[in-house]
Amino acid sequence: MIAGWGNLAVPGRERLSEQLERASAEAVLCRGLGRSYGDSSLPPAGHPEVLGTRLADRIVAFDQESGRIRAEAGLSLFELNRLFLRRGWFVPVTPGTQFVTLGGMVAADVHGKNHHVEGCFGSDHVLGLKMRLASGELVECGPEREPELFTATCGGMGLLGHVLEVEFELRRIPSPWIASESRRIGGIDQFLEALKDASARYPYVVGWIDCLSRGPSMGRGILDAGRWATAEEAAGRALPTTRRLTFPMMLPSWALGRPSVRAFNTAYYWKHAQQLRRGLRHPDSFFYPLDMILHWNRMYGRRGFTQYQCVIPAAAGAEGVRRFLELLSSKGGASFLAVIKDCGAESRGILSFPLPGISIALDIAVRDDTQALVDTLNEALITMGGRIYLAKDAFTRAAHFRAMEPRLERFLAARARFDPARRIRSAQSVRLLGDRP
Amino acid sequence: MRVTILGGTHGMGRALARRLAERGDQVFLLGIEPEELARSAADLQARSPTQAAVGAALCDLADPSTFAPALAAAAAALGEIECVIVTAAIFATQEAMEADVTRAEALLRLDFTNTVVFCEHARGLLLGRGGGTLCVFSSVAGDRGRKPVILYGAAKAGLSAYLEGLDHKFHAQGLRVVCVKPGFVKTGMTAGLRPPPFAGEPEAVARQVARAIDRGTPVVYTPGIWRWVMLAIRWLPRFVMRKIGF
Numbered sequence: 001m002i003a004g005w006g007n008l009a010v011p012g013r014e015r016l017s018e019q020l021e022r023a024s025a026e027a028v029l030c031r032g033l034g035r036s037y038g039d040s041s042l043p044p045a046g047h048p049e050v051l052g053t054r055l056a057d058r059i060v061a062f063d064q065e066s067g068r069i070r071a072e073a074g075l076s077l078f079e080l081n082r083l084f085l086r087r088g089w090f091v092p093v094t095p096g097t098q099f100v101t102l103g104g105m106v107a108a109d110v111h112g113k114n115h116h117v118e119g120c121f122g123s124d125h126v127l128g129l130k131m132r133l134a135s136g137e138l139v140e141c142g143p144e145r146e147p148e149l150f151t152a153t154c155g156g157m158g159l160l161g162h163v164l165e166v167e168f169e170l171r172r173i174p175s176p177w178i179a180s181e182s183r184r185i186g187g188i189d190q191f192l193e194a195l196k197d198a199s200a201r202y203p204y205v206v207g208w209i210d211c212l213s214r215g216p217s218m219g220r221g222i223l224d225a226g227r228w229a230t231a232e233e234a235a236g237r238a239l240p241t242t243r244r245l246t247f248p249m250m251l252p253s254w255a256l257g258r259p260s261v262r263a264f265n266t267a268y269y270w271k272h273a274q275q276l277r278r279g280l281r282h283p284d285s286f287f288y289p290l291d292m293i294l295h296w297n298r299m300y301g302r303r304g305f306t307q308y309q310c311v312i313p314a315a316a317g318a319e320g321v322r323r324f325l326e327l328l329s330s331k332g333g334a335s336f337l338a339v340i341k342d343c344g345a346e347s348r349g350i351l352s353f354p355l356p357g358i359s360i361a362l363d364i365a366v367r368d369d370t371q372a373l374v375d376t377l378n379e380a381l382i383t384m385g386g387r388i389y390l391a392k393d394a395f396t397r398a399a400h401f402r403a404m405e406p407r408l409e410r411f412l413a414a415r416a417r418f419d420p421a422r423r424i425r426s427a428q429s430v431r432l433l434g435d436r437p
Numbered sequence: 438m439r440v441t442i443l444g445g446t447h448g449m450g451r452a453l454a455r456r457l458a459e460r461g462d463q464v465f466l467l468g469i470e471p472e473e474l475a476r477s478a479a480d481l482q483a484r485s486p487t488q489a490a491v492g493a494a495l496c497d498l499a500d501p502s503t504f505a506p507a508l509a510a511a512a513a514a515l516g517e518i519e520c521v522i523v524t525a526a527i528f529a530t531q532e533a534m535e536a537d538v539t540r541a542e543a544l545l546r547l548d549f550t551n552t553v554v555f556c557e558h559a560r561g562l563l564l565g566r567g568g569g570t571l572c573v574f575s576s577v578a579g580d581r582g583r584k585p586v587i588l589y590g591a592a593k594a595g596l597s598a599y600l601e602g603l604d605h606k607f608h609a610q611g612l613r614v615v616c617v618k619p620g621f622v623k624t625g626m627t628a629g630l631r632p633p634p635f636a637g638e639p640e641a642v643a644r645q646v647a648r649a650i651d652r653g654t655p656v657v658y659t660p661g662i663w664r665w666v667m668l669a670i671r672w673l674p675r676f677v678m679r680k681i682g683f
Contacts, residue, residue, distance in 0.1 A: 015629070058480035
């Protein structure tokens with residue numbers, strides 16, 4: 001059995017290889033660290049083996065003047081940070097976990113807390129990709145070279161071809177510390193205002209809201225903003241190594257009922273005692289708070305969980321966000337803190353997720369009614385012109401996906417050009433694009 | 438430390454070479470494929486705190502005539518060699534070797550005979566400069582004859598015995614012999630196999646082995662729990678070993 005981060009398993013196995021160039025010739029799908037929540041990294045039923053890339057993790061070239069780096073697709077962001085953060089370099093865009101590979105970051109065209117200024121990792125920062133196409137051909141592509149292949153690959157969930165190497169530029173950072181400010185905010189309208197205000201002042205902004213609170217305190221939460229601390233602010237303080245805990249076992253599924261989630265959310269909100277908190281923070285705690293507990297997905301038990309992440313377009317406004325939250329709480333979608341973030345311009349990746357507007361991400365424990373809940377949320381989203389993030393999805397129906405993706409035709413055209421037989425495929429592409437199992 | 442490593446492009450050798458390069462040791466790679474050597478050398482250079490260039494030379498465990506020139510190239514590039522590490526080996530399942538005796542012959546030759554011959558060259562080199570460390574990857578499979586690894590285990594048992602003898606004879610002359618006995622470690626070599634309990638990661642092995650090299654620990658089980666697992670297995674009576682599957 002093999003599963004994504006949401007622990008929703010399908011029959012299959014992972015075959016690891018250090019030699020992607022050799023191993024990719026026959027592969028149907030590549031999988032990095034398996035952090036996509038749903039079925040993006042899972043094999044189709046007819047070919048139950050994925051190529052695990054995480055052992056193919058060499059740095060091919062690094063230029064210490066420009067920060068330009070080329071590495072094999074299995075190199076993890078954790079490893080990059082371990083090697084380069086203290087040397088004064090950081091990736092231009094990081095997702096909320098560092099346990100992802102470069103190949104996976106391209107496939108999902110990941111975004112981070114700085115999306116409003118820097119866009120997505122693949123579309124906006126990758127300079128070159130070495131790929132193995134379905135035909136067996138090895139090609140090099142990038143923003144200028146084979147742009148159709150490049151834009152379909154960034155955000156294309158690994159379906160255009162296997163990414164073997166990734167090239168981009170690391171950024172110089174003035175210190176390895178984050179100067180942050182966090183605020184406790186009492187309701188959704190003020191929260192959206194504060195998000196906008198913080199986004200104008202800070203490169204990194206994200207918020208956590210409590211989806212279970214109702215009435216005037218609906219959407220209350222904590223807003224977190226930050227930038228790299230200057231050398232003076234950091235004053236030469238060495239960055240300590242982060243100690244991590246491991247979630248020891250699967251919790252029983254009943255443990256995460258509404259009462260425990262409500263208690264947690266309330267505690268999290270009031271733990272932020274002052275209204276406004278400023279200071280230096282370790283980048284691990286700022287960017288990757290959930291990485292502090294390894295295997296935290298076990299908390300959701302054997303039935304697993306899914307994450308519902310969508311973007312509500314700016315046109316739908318605060319009203320759209322409020323309606324969405326009301327719908328969610330009326331359907332009883334008990335979620336730990338939902339992540340909320342302001343998205344900037346759409347990137348050139350054909351299926352890249354972000355869109356100008358508000359992105360909301362909620363973790364939902366799988367229950368009998370999860371499919372119905374996702375259907376309801378998707379229907380509301382479609383009326384507002386929003387869309388979901390494929391890297392998180394496990395439950396969206398093909399018809400709903402088509403309705404929220406006007407760009408799908410372009411993607412399919414690119415795929416028809418580079419893999420007419422649709423040989424490269426995943427459990428997700430079988431579900432959403434009707435590929436043969 | 439100035440160190441040369443045979444097999445540093447893959448698996449546990451790769452992880453160990455990285456650990457040494459990241460802490461500032463000078464590393465020289467020995468291996469079979471020029472492109473793999475060049476890629477690993479670039480990887481190690483990017484990881485080194487000083488961005489020191491990493492050299493490499495061809496050395497094929499299947500061809501003992503390459504041993505002396507390769508070690509000479511390493512010594513010339515590093516100035517002198519303080520530590521020689523051997524992680525290279527081949528693996529085949531017991532079934533595959535039972536079905537094809539030429540595969541058994543190849544494994545025994547590479548993993549025992551040629552590895553020992555390489556170590557003899559390295560020993561000469563290290564003793565010639567008044568001592569140094571010879572760190573060789575054997576296996577827990579050599580600790581007792583067992584059904585799933587009869588031939589592989591026999592080669593490793595021979596290798597472990599050789600290393601122990603070296604330690605006894607040359608310790609007084611400054612040779613530090615480190616015999617590494619990994620249990621199951623998740624690498625490319627074991628990629629097709631189902632990981633048993635206590636399976637280790639290459640990075641953890643590298644951490645433990647680097648410490649053993651620094652201290653001159655003669656025998657290292659890694660992950661550490663395998664010391665106790667093998668202790669138990671060595672004590673199992675023969676009638677039990679005949680019955681069970683491992």
